[in-house]
Amino acid sequence: MKTRFLFPTRFKLFGWILLLVGLGLGALLMMNDLDYFNWKVNVFPLIGEESGFLTSNESLTWSENNVSDEVASILIIIGGVLVGFSKTKEEDEFIYKIRMESLIWATYVNYAVLLLAVLLVFDMPFFSVLIYNMFTVLFIFIVRFHFMLYKSKKQLSYEE
Known part of the structure; x- marks a missing residue:
């Protein structure tokens, strides 16, 4: 069966490594209020912290930022996509059906x-829920x- 849009099987291990490292980093950051790293x-932010969309001096100018949370998010997203969308060793119609239903x-x-x-959920806890919700589809x-x-x-194996 020809599967489109799936990564080769060998990417799955690399995906697991990225996912686990990203989850570990993310857990450390969340437990320590994002100040650990x-x-x-x-x-170069598209939207600055105290500005609207492309409207003030904060937008489209270089600024300094702690990128540890962005690194954790990128690792989780790339790792999760590689794990979830890499071919299995025996990719067939049944596995394709399981993948689509899942x-x-x-x-x-x-x-x-x-x-x-x-x-x-309201106020700042809602923001935390939104952060976690970015990853729940993949998980x-x-x-x-x-x-x-x-x-x-x-x-x-029981049928055999």
Whole structure:
């Protein structure tokens, strides 16, 4: 079966490494109020901290920023995408079906959680929920996809 838009199998291990490093860094940053790593770098923000979209001196000018949280987010996103969307060793129609159902299921669960957060969480804790919500589609998809693969392989071994 020809699979479009999937990465080669060998990218999965690299994805797991990036994902775990990003999760570790992110956990350290969240536990220590984002002050544990102080990686100050000159950045070129599209939107400045005290400005509107492209409207004041803070936008489109170089400024110094701690990029540790951005690094953690990038590692989690790239690692999660590589883990979730790398081919399995035996990619067939059944695995394709599991992948698609897991992605749809993860999207539904993600937006159900977001809807509950919109109704029940307010102020700065809501901002934290939004940060975590950026990654929940990937996490739920990866967990469900691999659980369903495990479950189907276990069921196949019982039939043999």
